[in-house]
Every structure is written in C-alpha cells, then in structure tokens.
Amino acid sequence: xxxxxxxxxxxxxxxxxxxxxxxxxxxxxxxxxxxxxxxxxxxxxxxxxxxxxxxxxxxxxxxxxxxxxxxxxxxxxxxxxxxxxxxxxxxxxxxxxxxxxxxxxxxxxxxxxxxxxxxxxxxxxxxxxxxxxxxxxxxxxxxxxxxxxxxxxxxxxxxxxxxxxxxxxxxxxxxxxxxxxxxxxxxxxxx
Amino acid sequence: xxxxxxxxxxxxxxxxxxxxxxxxxxxxxxxxxxxxxxxxxxxxxxxxxxxxxxxxxxxxxxxxxxxxxxxxxxxxxxxxxxxxxxxxxxxxxxxxxxxxxxxxxxxxxxxxxxxxxxxxxxxxxxxxxxxxxxxxxxxxxxxxxxxxxxxxxxxxxxxxxxxxxxxxxxxxxxxxxxxxxxxxxxxxxxx
DNA sequence: GGAGTTGGCTAATGATATTAGCTTTACGGC
DNA sequence: GCCGTAAAGCTAATATCATTAGCCAACTCC
Numbered sequence: 001x002x003x004x005x006x007x008x009x010x011x012x013x014x015x016x017x018x019x020x021x022x023x024x025x026x027x028x029x030x031x032x033x034x035x036x037x038x039x040x041x042x043x044x045x046x047x048x049x050x051x052x053x054x055x056x057x058x059x060x061x062x063x064x065x066x067x068x069x070x071x072x073x074x075x076x077x078x079x080x081x082x083x084x085x086x087x088x089x090x091x092x093x094x095x096x097x098x099x100x101x102x103x104x105x106x107x108x109x110x111x112x113x114x115x116x117x118x119x120x121x122x123x124x125x126x127x128x129x130x131x132x133x134x135x136x137x138x139x140x141x142x143x144x145x146x147x148x149x150x151x152x153x154x155x156x157x158x159x160x161x162x163x164x165x166x167x168x169x170x171x172x173x174x175x176x177x178x179x180x181x182x183x184x185x186x187x188x189x190x191x
Numbered sequence: 192x193x194x195x196x197x198x199x200x201x202x203x204x205x206x207x208x209x210x211x212x213x214x215x216x217x218x219x220x221x222x223x224x225x226x227x228x229x230x231x232x233x234x235x236x237x238x239x240x241x242x243x244x245x246x247x248x249x250x251x252x253x254x255x256x257x258x259x260x261x262x263x264x265x266x267x268x269x270x271x272x273x274x275x276x277x278x279x280x281x282x283x284x285x286x287x288x289x290x291x292x293x294x295x296x297x298x299x300x301x302x303x304x305x306x307x308x309x310x311x312x313x314x315x316x317x318x319x320x321x322x323x324x325x326x327x328x329x330x331x332x333x334x335x336x337x338x339x340x341x342x343x344x345x346x347x348x349x350x351x352x353x354x355x356x357x358x359x360x361x362x363x364x365x366x367x368x369x370x371x372x373x374x375x376x377x378x379x380x381x382x
Numbered sequence: 383g384g385a386g387t388t389g390g391c392t393a394a395t396g397a398t399a400t401t402a403g404c405t406t407t408a409c410g411g412c
Numbered sequence: 413g414c415c416g417t418a419a420a421g422c423t424a425a426t427a428t429c430a431t432t433a434g435c436c437a438a439c440t441c442c
Contacts, residue, residue, distance in 0.1 A: 003407060003420060030398060041400080042421050050399065106351045137358075141365040144344070144353060148366060152343020153335070160297045162335060167328075174332040174380060175339060178373035187368035189361060194389060194438065221429055232431075233390050241430065 004038055011036065011046045012056045019057070019098030027098065029053070058105040059114035065092050065103050066120035073124060078131040079180045085128055086150060086176040093154040100158065104151065122147075132183040142183060149179055195229055202227065202237045203247045210248070210289030218289065220244070249296040250305035256283050256294050257311035264315060269322035270371045276319050277341060277367040284345040291349065295342065313338075323374040333374060340370055 011032070018035055019027040029050055033040040047053045072088035073081045093100040107118035125143050134142050153175055162168045202223070209226055210218040220241055224231040238244045263279035264272045284291040298309035316334050325333050344366055353359045 006420080028398070029400095038420095039422060040398085041402095041423085044400080045420055104347070104350055104352070137361070138365075140358065141362040142369075144347070144359075144362045145340070145366040145369055147352070148343030148347055149336070149340050150343070151347060152339030152341070155346070156295070156335070156339055156342060159295055161295070161338070167331065168335075170328070170380060171332040171335045174329075174378060175336040177378035178333075178336055181376055181378060182369035182373045185372055187365060187372060189365060197389080219429065220431095229389095230391060231429080232392085232433095235431075236389055 004036065006036060006038065006042075006046055008046045008056065011043060012053065012060055015053055015057050016060060016096075016099050016102075019102070020096050021098065024098045024101040027057075054102065054105065055108050055111065055114065057099075058102045059107070059111055059117055061096070061099040061102045062107070062114065062121055063117035064096075064099070065089075066117055066124055068092055069121060069124035070127075073128050081128045081131055082180055082183070083176055085124065086172075086179075089150045090154055090157075090172060093158065097158060100154065104155075129183065132186070134183065134186055137189060138186055141189070142186060145182070146179060149175060195227065197227060197229065197233075197237055199237045199247065202234060203244065203251055206244055206248050207251060207287075207290050207293075210293070211287050212289065215289045215292040218248075245293065245296065246299050246302065246305065248290075249293045250298070250302055250308055252287070252290040252293045253298070253305065253312055254308035255287075255290070256280075257308055257315055259283055260312060260315035261318075264319050272319045272322055273371055273374070274367055276315065277363075277370075280341050281345055281348075281363060284349065288349060291345065295346075320374065323377070325374065325377055328380060329377055332380070333377060336373070337370060340366060 014036055015027060015032055018032055022031065029043055030040050032053075033043050036043075043053075047056060068088050068091075069085050072084040076084050103121075107114040109115060122143065125146055126139060129139050129142050129146075132142070153172055156162060157168055157172075162171065205227055206218060206223055209223055213222065220234055221231050223244075224234055227234075234244075238247060259279050259282075260276050263275040267275050294312075298305040300306060313334065316337055317330060320330050320333050320337075323333070344363060347353060348359055348363075353362065
C-alpha cells in the first residue's frame with residue numbers, strides 16, 4: 001500500500017475544508033478518512049480521536065478568524081474599526097459556515113497554539129474598544145457584549161432564524177451601528 | 192410485559208428533563224428509552240425518530256420560554272420590561288441548560304404548535320420594543336439585535352467562554368443596560 | 383367475550399468511533 | 413548498498429447509536 005503521506009496538519013486542514021462543504025455536524029472521521037483516501041483507523045496515527053480533531057480544528061480556525069479580525073481593524077479607529085471588524089467577522093462566518101462553529105469552542109489550556117489563537121481573537125476585539133476609551137472592567141464588559149452581539153447574530157442567521165437575506169444585511173448594519181452608540185456612551189457600572 | 196403507558200407528550204417531557212441532566216448533546220434515544228424503562232425501538236411508537244424528537248422538544252421548550260418571557264414583561268414597560276425580560280431569558284437558560292439549545296431550532300412549519308410557540312417568543316421581545324416606540328423595519332432590526340445579544344451572551348456563557356461567575360453577572364447587567372441605551376436612540380436606517 | 387388497535391418486544395442492519403495488533407514503507411546510520 | 417527501526421498504513425473486533433421489520437400481548441370497545 002503506497003503511503004498517502006499525511007500528518008496532523010494536513011488532516012486538520014482537510015477537516016476544515018470538509019466541514020465547510022458538509023457542515024460542522026456532518027464532519028465525521030469516516031467522511032474525513034474517505035476524503036483523504038485512507039481507512040478510518042489510520043487517522044488515529046495523526047489525531048487522538050474525534051474530540052482531539054475538533055480541538056485542533058478549533059485552534060486552526062480560531063487563529064484564522066483572529067488574523068482576519070486583526071487585519072480588518074488595522075489602521076482604523078473608533079466606529080470605522082468597529083464596522084470593519086464586524087463585517088470581517090460575519091464575512092468569515094459566511095465564507096466558512098462549517099468552520100465557524102469551531103471558533104466557539106473554548107481553547108484547550110494544554111494547547112499553547114489554541115490558547116494563543118483565542119487570546120489574539122479576543123485581543124482584536126479588545127483593541128477596537130481602545131478607540132472608545134473603555135478600560136478595566138468596562139472594557140471586559142464591552143468585549144463580552146460585542147462578542148455576544150456578533151456571535152449571536154451570526155449564529156441565529158446561520159440557523160435560519162431570520163428572514164430575507166437583504167433584510168438581514170440591513171439588520172446587521174443596524175446592530176453594529178447600535179453597538180457603536182452603546183460603546184460611545186457606555187453605561188456606568190454601579191458596583 | 193406490563194405496559195408503561197407512554198405517549199408522545201410523556202416522552203418529550205422526559206426528554207426535556209433528561210437533556211437538563213446530561214446535556215443536549217448527550218440526549219440520545221438510547222438514554223431516553225433507558226430512563227423511561229422501555230427498549231429503544233419502542234420509542235418509535237411515539238416519535239418518528241431522533242430528528243422528530245428534537246423538533247418536538249424544540250416546540251415544547253420554545254413554548255416554555257415564550258411563556259416565561261411574556262410573564263416577565265407583563266405589567267412593565269421600557270427599561271423595566273427590557274431588564275425583566277432579559278433576566279428571565281438568562282434565568283431560563285441557567286435553570287434548563289439542556290433545554291436551552293433546543294429553543295434555537297427554527298420552528299417546523301408543519302407543526303402549528305411549534306410555529307405558534309416561536310411567534311409567541313419573538314412576539315414577547317417585539318412587545319418590549321413598543322416601549323421604545325420602534326416600529327416597522329426598525330422594530331424588526333431591533334428585535335433581531337436584542338435576540339442576538341441575549342442568545343449570544345447566554346450561549347457563550349454556557350460554553351464557558353467567559354471567566355468568573357460574579358463578573359459575568361455584571362457583564363450581563365451592563366449588556367442589558369447598553370441595549371437600553373441603544374434602543375432609546377436607535378440609529379436611523381439609511382436606506 | 384371477542385376483534386381490532388396499539389404499545390411493547392426481539393432481531394437484524396448500518397453508521398460511527400475506538401482499540402488492538404499486524405505489515406510494510408521509508409529513512410538514517412553504518 | 414544494507415539493515416534496523418519508527419511510523420504509517422491496514423484488517424479485524426468491539427461498542428454505541430439509530431432505524432426498520434415483524435411478532436405478540438394487552439388494553440378497549442362493542
């Protein structure tokens with residue numbers, strides 16, 4: 001049997017591609033093995049199992065997303081940065097519907113690359129808030145609010161929770177505009 | 192063999208309880224059958240299969256959530272209504288961690304009860320917006336924004352995406368306060 | 383009390399994931 | 413070049429889950 005020449009990286013990358021084609025839920029070791037031209041158990045030479053694959057995939061796609069968010073915000077500030085980052089976020093989810101769910105898995109503390117990717121992603125959002133002069137607890141709260149709004153919208157949209165596409169674009173635009181307003185006049189924390 | 196006396200309702204209700212105990216992902220026909228004291232294939236006398244069970248479960252829990260949201264907003268207006276509803280929303284997710292994910296499944300158009308439950312849930316949110324005098328497209332956009340913020344926060348929290356619980360309470364409070372501000376000065380749609 | 387409906391069962395099939403253990407390829411050192 | 417070994421592939425076996433088919437017993441209703 002000629003060797004295919006796989007390694008962990010090629011396996012995880014192919015998993016990302018496959019996820020985009022068939023959906024995150026349908027990403028299965030069996031399908032992945034078939035795609036790579038290999039028998040299912042052979043994958044265990046490169047990943048510890050299905051859970052480990054999901055974790056490595058999460059590390060990969062979180063890093064991708066972090067890079068795109070950072071790039072979008074680079075050279076911009078305030079509302080410009082916010083809008084650019086928000087657009088990049090939703091755009092990533094649209095281009096990579098199967099990868100996107102993997103970005104929401106909490107980083108595995110034992111995988112430095114995963115942890116670093118997560119920090120970069122949150123850091124990109126955090127950086128945008130500097131333009132709104134939010135610091136300390138306020139910055140933490142605002143980061144969470146922004147993540148919630150973006151992730152919530154994107155995941156509801158992906159689930160088909162909204163209506164017509166055209167209208168959805170407008171709604172997202174308005175959501176981002178409303179976040180801009182919120183961040184400009186961030187409510188005082190009473191504790 | 193003595194009959195257990197199941198019907199669709201008892202099966203779906205038990206599925207909801209089981210989901211809260213073991214998690215939505217771990218809700219399996221096998222586990223449910225075991226819990227009900229019945230062999231797995233017997234469940235097919237009451238539900239068409241795993242997908243149908245998930246759909247019926249969604250109808251049940253969406254109705255529950257809609258009822259709680261409606262009750263929370265009743266007799267209140269404006270910011271009061273918003274805060275009460277937001278608290279009820281997160282509270283439901285905390286009390287029913289296994290049911291909550293099922294609330295996000297898009298209603299099955301062929302199941303009138305499911306559709307009605309979905310409409311009531313969105314209607315509850317929509318009603319809160321009356322206090323902010325938002326109508327037409329603005330109300331649609333604002334409803335989506337509010338759903339996104341609440342669902343995003345709750346699902347990130349459930350996934351363990353945030354840190355210390357105490358801090359998370361504060362962040363949610365601030366998120367809701369910021370939504371109140373946004374809704375008061377909802378940005379003009381430029382189209 | 384019997385007929386029919388229905389709720390339970392067992393058995394069989396097919397995905398999927400996982401583990402064990404075998405074989406052969408590739409490659410580095412001599 | 414040869415040989416030893418680590419690693420990459422394989423088959424086989426096991427377990428869990430979902431699904432379908434077909435059987436049988438228990439309620440129900442006249």
